[in-house]
Amino acid sequence: MSEALRLEGIRKGYALGTPGEIRVLNGADLVLPRGEVCALVAPSGAGKSTLLHIAGLLDTPDAGRVVIGGEDMAGSSDRARTRVRRRQIGFVYQFHHLLPEFTAAENIVLPQRADGVSAAAARERALALLGTVGLAHRADHRPAEMSGGEQQRAAFCRALANAPALLLADEPTGNLDPGTSDTVFAALMQLVRETGMAALIATHNLELAARMDRQLRLEGGRLEDVDR
Secondary structure, eight states: OOEEEEEEEEEEEEOOSSSSOEEEEEEEEEEEETTOEEEEEOOTTSSHHHHHHHHTTSSOOSEEEEEETTEEOTTOOHHHHHHHHHHHEEEEOSSOOOOTTSOHHHHHHHHHHHTTOOHHHHHHHHHHHHHHTTOGGGTTOOGGGSOHHHHHHHHHHHHTTTOOSEEEEESTTTTSOHHHHHHHHHHHHHHHHHHTOEEEEEOSOHHHHTTSSEEEEEETTEEEETTO
16 A cells, blocks of 8 residues: 655654754654544644644754655645645644635635646535535535534635645544544545555544544654553
């Protein structure tokens, strides 16, 4: 099974105006194959978001290697990083961040158009993705006309618009009530299973984490399997 993501010896620290440095990541290692859904659990402030930003090429580590789909990103140009982000990585956040002036379908069409897909093909894929998560009837609704759970499901579809090999999600159900959270999580798992992508999902919800293929704990700046 091919690797979607490899992190080797990732280190990251921040200077906050005082002597010394706060070390957030201290040699974090991870191999994530396609087809695996992995939970990332840790207390607030432990560095989950930092790890996801580095894995998603939104931030650079102080040391270590980030390999996406077999491509080592060390020393890569901004243009190359943008290309990999657009084509190989999908992002989902706690808040949906849908563009309010566009419909659900249009929000999913936009990243495809940016990657050169025709308008007709982009809309066809948008409608197919929305149908998969039970939102075909909301395709032409703007975010303000949708519930929180519907907005987040649409955000999942947008993240998958360009058929990425890797999905990174930061507390994707953290802003939802338990019932809606379960519905949204089920939709996410369905999309991941059907596409065969890899997913790294940061969550405080231990019940949802237990339903994933593997759980990793970020502790002391390193990643450890929860079952160990």
